Amino acid sequence: MFDIQSHQSVSLTDIEAEIARVVWSDPSIVAEAAKYHFSAGGARTRARMGLEAALGLGLSGQIALACALAPELLHNASLVHDDLQDGDKMRRQKPSVWAQYGKNIAISTGDLLISAAYRTIAMHPHPAAALCAMHDAIATTIRGQARDCSIGLATPEDHEFIAADKSGPLLALPVQLALIAAGLGHDDDAICAGRAIAIAYQTLDDLLDRADDQTYGVTNICLSLEATGLSPGVAARAACERAGASLDAARRHIGALPRGAGAPFLKLATRLDIQLKEFSHAT
Known part of the structure; x- marks a missing residue:
C-alpha cells in the first residue's frame, strides 16, 4: 500500500508503482498481459489530471492517488476492449493485447483493470x-x-x-x-x-x-x-x-x-x- 506518512506529495512514479502492485503483483497470464499493455507507454493524461486536481484542492497524497488511479485504470481497460472490438492489431507501435495474447485473455485483461479501478477507490474518503x-x-x-x-x-x-x-x-x-x-x-x-x-x-x-x-x-x-x-x-x-x-x-x-x-x-x-x-x- 502507498505509504502516505513518507509522501507529502505524489507523482507519476507513485502511480506506476501502485498500478504494478494492484494489477500484476499476483502472477498470471492475465496480469502478464496487463503489464504488457502498460509497457507500451501512454501519456497517463487522466492520472495527471487526478493528481493535479486533488493536490490543487489541498487533498492528501493517498486521496490524490485514488483520484488518479481509478480513471487511468478504467481508461486502459477501455483501450484493451476497444482494440478487440475494432479489430485493431496495433497499439502504440506494439501488437495490441488481443493480437498478442488472444481474444479471451484480452477480455479478461480489461476486466482485471476495471476491477483494479474499484480496488483503488477504497482509498477515497467518500467511497460510496x-x-x-x-x-x-x-x-x-x-x-x-x-x-x-x-x-x-x-x-x-x-x-x-x-x-x-x-x-x-x-x-x-x-x-x-x-x-x-x-x-x-x-x-x-x-x-x-x-x-x-x-x-x-x-x-x-x-x-x-x-x-x-x-x-x-x-x-x-x-x-x-x-x-x-x-x-x-x-x-x-x-x-x-x-x-x-x-x-x-x-x-x-x-x-x-x-x-x-x-x-x-x-x-x-x-x-x-x-x-x-x-x-x-x-x-
Whole structure:
C-alpha cells in the first residue's frame, strides 16, 4: 500500500508503482498481459489530471492517488476492449493485447483493470459517492462504444455525441473524484467540461487519422463532414472550427469549477486549442 506518512506529495512514479502492485503483483497470464499493455507507454493524461486536481484542492497524497488511479485504470481497460472490438492489431507501435495474447485473455485483461479501478477507490474518503460517479462514467462510456460499433456512416452530430460519450466521462472523472473528496459540488460542470473537451480531443485524432479511418471504415468527423459535400480541406477546417467551439463551451464550465479544480481541464484545453489551430493553418 502507498505509504502516505513518507509522501507529502505524489507523482507519476507513485502511480506506476501502485498500478504494478494492484494489477500484476499476483502472477498470471492475465496480469502478464496487463503489464504488457502498460509497457507500451501512454501519456497517463487522466492520472495527471487526478493528481493535479486533488493536490490543487489541498487533498492528501493517498486521496490524490485514488483520484488518479481509478480513471487511468478504467481508461486502459477501455483501450484493451476497444482494440478487440475494432479489430485493431496495433497499439502504440506494439501488437495490441488481443493480437498478442488472444481474444479471451484480452477480455479478461480489461476486466482485471476495471476491477483494479474499484480496488483503488477504497482509498477515497467518500467511497460510496466515488463509486456512483465511477459507475455513471463507465455506463456512459459503454453507451458511446455501443453506438460507435453499431452506427453506419455517422453524421457530424452523431460523431460528436459518440466522442463525448466514449471519452468525456473518463476525462471528467479525475476532477469529479477530487471534487467529491473535497466535499465540493459542481459535478455537472465537470461532466460537461469533460464531454466538450472529448469532442476536441477526438477531432484532433480524426484529423491525424483520416486516411486510415477511411480505409478501415472507422467513425471520423472529417469523413462525416465530407459526406455532406465538403472537400477534404474544407471539411478539415470545419472540423477544427467545431472543435474550437467545443473548447469554448468547455472553458465556460471550467470557469464555474471551485478553487481552481478546473486547472487540469484548462491545461488540456489549451494544448488542444494550440494543436487544432496549427493543423487548421496548415490545411
